[in-house]
Amino acid sequence: MSYQVLARKWRPRTFRELVGQGHVLQTLINALDNQRLHHAYLFTGTRGVGKTTIARILARCLNCETGITSTPCGECSACREINDGRFIDLIEVxxxxxxxxxxxRELLENVQYAPSRGRFKVYLIDEVHMLSNHSFNALLKTLEEPPPHVKFLLATTDPQKLPVTVLSRCLQFSLKNLSPERLVEHLKHILGEEKIAYEEAALWQLGRAAQGSVRDCLTLLDQAIGFCNGTLTAAAVSEFLGNIDQAVISHLMESLIAQDAAATLAVVRKVADSSPDFALVLQALLSWLHRVAIAQVVPEAIDNSQGDRDLVLAHAAALTPENVQLYYQIALKGREDQPLAIDARSGLEMTLLRMLAFTPQLQPRPQSTASASDLAAAGQKKKRLVDEEPVVVAAPPADKPGVVEPTPAPRVAMPAPVPAATTPSPVAELPVAPPAPLPAISGKPLALSELTADTWLQVFLQLGLSGVTRSIAGHCALANVVGSKLTLILDTRHGALFNDEHRRRMEAAMVDYFGEALTVSIELGTPPAETPSARRLRLEDERKLAAVHEFTHDPAVQALVQRFGAEIDYDSITPLGQEPR
Ligand SMILES: [Zn+2]
Structure with missing residues (x-):
């Protein structure tokens, strides 16, 4: 059995078989059905979007022996000869x-003579912008007074280069690039008919690589089929296209979400083992972050490009929009700096470590908690302050070793005219709220019999979990302990990344911790008690509230407020230290 390349085998023979370009086709179909024909058509668009294919179909529409039609029969000799490229009255150049x-001149020499076989003599001139000026002039003469039996079908990727005199005598159709979605749909159809197995993520890679061209897409498909030897897998197509395997990027994202530097560097090490194009990794990470950012504002806009929609949505839920923006900015800058780094790998590593170092907080805040409403009350209080007195200064966050606060920058709002006299330096000498005491954590391991919903919060901190597993465990509350069987409820909102591997790791850590055999089962749901993560956020909020309270009641601050009418930037007040994670 001879193998026919797919681009040729699947070249459309009718308008109906054509992929995309519905706007152009409808106009042509209407014109043909109403017999309102123009004598010169110009098809523009980038390579491989169907310009000459449409022109050839149009040639059949004009010459089919059944009559001028938008649905040529495909059976008559004119149809078949045009299809085989041997129709004497279709002159392709x-x-x-x-x-x-x-x-x-030679081409147009015979233009006056009637067609030998067909209804029309059709001149199909591809890449027409390449003609010389003299050639255009020769063509223009014919275009000005075309014999009734002649049709010109011109195609070009570069209509700007055509003389206006030629453009104005043509009916122009601009063909659009095809979206990856449209191309993937087409690929699925073809692979289904050809009975070739595939992973959807592989098709998305091909659909994107084709950059809008159906022809390129099918050529890539042909090559990928040869490369993959059977099933089109995402990993093989990545390798074939020289792309970064998207699994690498999703692992990087998970290590960033888990704030796990060791895991982050491990992913980079793995990249170094396989396809060490570190610049591409950064590019792919940027594109992933872009999708995550979109998912945070318009989740339904996320297509299943590369088969990763669920992961992108999970990452969107696990990061704050501020963090996504921050990572994006750092990645952009990292890309700019990469050529300056000692080598591309260290450039990538530094960029990723910078993301970890600058991350202000781990998880998005729950939508409503008691402490959040306390903060809202603090906002009310601020408003009252503003009403009562011309307020208020800002304090920079105190030194927090190891934690950098990129946003928001502390602001000092000084009112315009300061009444002469003494102008103390307001910011540097401001006292800062003393740290709230950290909750005591006993280092002594508990016995399994002591495990309750409350003590789980303490046990969690001592399990030594890391990465995504730790993040997942942090969103669990203890439901019950029956004998040696523990049941945890994982907050559904944070369940997207959960799989049995995480459960096994948690189980192993707990066996280790309690020193006895036990099983852990995890169910998704609404946690019946506070989870370690919710507790950490609550304590942080409470400490922040306390810091705001201390700060605003500090006599020095109040003096500044009263004397200079400065305003406190509440967001910039940061308590010292951190809740244990
Ligand atoms: Zn026909």
Missing amino acids: DAASRTKVEDT
């Missing part, structure tokens, strides 16, 4: 190879 005026 590649202008790129025949640019000289002599060529054009």
Whole structure:
């Protein structure tokens, strides 16, 4: 059985088989059905979007023996000969190879004679912008007074280069690039018919790589089929296209979400083992972050590009929008700096470590908690302050070793005219709220019999979990302990990344901790008690509230407020230290 390349085998023979370009096709179909024909058509668009394919179908529509039609029969000799490229009245020219005026004259020599076989003599001139000026002039004469039996079908990727005199005599159709979605749909159809197995993520890679061209897409598909030897897998197609395997990027994202530097560097090490194009990794990470950012504002806009929609949505839920923006900015800057780094790998590592170092907080805040409403009350109080007195200064956050606060920058709002006299330096000498005491954590391991919903909060901190497993465990509350069987409820909102591997790791850590055999089962749901993560956020909020309270009641601050009418930037007040995670 001879193998026919897919691009040729699947070249459309009718308008209905054509992929995309519905706007152009509808106009042509209406014109044909109403017999309102123009004598010159110009098809523009980038390579491989169907310009000459549409022109050839149009040639059949014009010459089909059943009559001028938008649905040529495909059976008559005209249809078949056009299909095989041997119809005497279809004169196809590649202008790129025949640019000289002599060529054009020769081409148009016989234009006055009636067609030998068909209804119309059809001149299909591809890449028409390549003609010389003299050639255009020769062509223009014919276009001005075309014999009724002649049709010109011109195609070009570069209509800007055509003389206006030629443009104005053509009916112009601009063909659009095809979206990856449209191309993937087409690929699925073809692979289904060809009975070739595939992973959807592989098709998305091909659909994107084709950059809007159906022809390129099918050529890539042909090559990928040869490369993959059977099933089109995402990993093989990544390798074939020289892309970064998206699994690498999703692992990087998970290590960033888990604030796990060791895991982050491990992913980079793995990249170094396989396809060490570190610049591409950063590019792919940028594109992933872009999708996550979109998912946070318009989740339904996320297509299943590369088969990763669920992961992108999970990452969107696990990060704050501020963090996503921050990571994006750092990645952009990292890309700019990469050529300056000692080598591309260290450039990538530094960029990722910078993301970890600058992350202000781990998880998005719950939508409503008691402490959040306390903060809202603090906002009310601020408003009252503003009403009562012309307020208020800002304090920079105190030194927090190891934690950098990129946003928001502390602001000092000084009112315009300061009444002469003493102008103390307001910011540097401000006292800062003393740290709230950290909750005591006993280092002594508990016995399994002591495990309750409350003590789980303490046990969690001592399990030594890391990465995503730790993040997942942090969103669990203890439901019950029956004998040696523990049941935890994982907050559904944080369940997207959960799989049995995490459960096994938690179980192993607990066996280790309690020193006895036990099983852990995890169910998704609404946690019946406070989870370690919710507790940490609550304590942080409470400490922040306490710090705000201390700060605003500090006599020095109140003096500044009263004397200079400065305003406190509440967001910039940061308690010292951190809740244990
Ligand atoms: Zn026909």
